[in-house]
Amino acid sequence: MIEVVPLAPGHIDAIVATDGGNGWKQTRESWAPKLRAHNDGHCATRLAVSAGEVLGYGSLVWRSDHHAFAAAGIPEINDLVTAAAHRGRGVATRLIAEFEALAVAAGCPAIGLGVGLYADYGPAQRLYASLGYRPDGAGVTYRGQAVVPASQVALDDDLLLWLTKPLPPTGAI
Numbered sequence: 001m002i003e004v005v006p007l008a009p010g011h012i013d014a015i016v017a018t019d020g021g022n023g024w025k026q027t028r029e030s031w032a033p034k035l036r037a038h039n040d041g042h043c044a045t046r047l048a049v050s051a052g053e054v055l056g057y058g059s060l061v062w063r064s065d066h067h068a069f070a071a072a073g074i075p076e077i078n079d080l081v082t083a084a085a086h087r088g089r090g091v092a093t094r095l096i097a098e099f100e101a102l103a104v105a106a107g108c109p110a111i112g113l114g115v116g117l118y119a120d121y122g123p124a125q126r127l128y129a130s131l132g133y134r135p136d137g138a139g140v141t142y143r144g145q146a147v148v149p150a151s152q153v154a155l156d157d158d159l160l161l162w163l164t165k166p167l168p169p170t171g172a173i
Contacts, residue, residue, distance in 0.1 A: 002049070002090065003048070003049050004047070004048055004094060004095060005046065005047050006047075007034070007035060007047060007057070009035060011047055012028055012035070013028075014053075015031065015047070016028055018054045018083055019084070019085075020081060022120065024081055024084075025079075025081075042061065043059040043060055043061045044060045045057065045059040045060075046058060046095055046098050046099070048082075048091045048094055048095050055083055055086045056080070056082035056086065056095055057095070058078065058079055058081065058092075059079050059080075060075050060076070060078070060102055061075060061076045061078045062075050063075075064076035064112065065144060066112070066141070066162055068136060068138050072109075074108065074109070075108055075111055075112070076111075076113060077096060077099050077112070077113040078113070078114075080095060080124075087123070088123070092124070092127060093131065100167060107170050109167060110165060110166050110167055112136065112162060112163060112164040112165070113128065113133065113163055114162050115128060116160060117140065117155065117161060118156075128163055132165045133164065133165045134165070135161055135162070138162060140160060140162075141159075142160075143158045
């Protein structure tokens with residue numbers, strides 16, 4: 001059974017000890033700012049755990065760095081990662097459901113996220129579409145800036161397509 005719990009200082013060692021694969025933050029130093037942002041209320045970081053094992057994690061950033069989301073009051077699902085050994089088993093879906101419930105409880109009209117464009121992001125792209133996330137219509141960004149027609153950018157983790165999902169009013173979930 002997958003349980004979703006808020007990040008706490010005692011979780012850091014278990015996260016760092018997990019062989020999560022690509023995208024997994026595996027140093028204590030990478031978790032200090034995330035824990036601080038969580039404790040300060042800038043985001044809600046959650047872990048998916050089962051039998052004491054960390055299966056995945058992610059954050060709901062209340063004020064996104066993505067300008068379009070910030071302007072519309074749309075919180076951003078950020079840094080969502082499932083440990084390699086547990087991918088395809090509903091971990092990310094469970095975390096996303098938790099973030100959606102938090103956003104509904106906060107009265108947010110929608111929720112959003114950015115997804116990479118190369119093949120490694122294919123499973124995430126399919127998952128987000130299956131959960132009702134759609135492109136926000138603003139195109140792609142590279143390192144936080146809108147990509148303008150005829151420009152050239154690297155196809156890397158900084159090239160993102162932004163997706164949103166409308167949320168039901170508070171109390172409707």
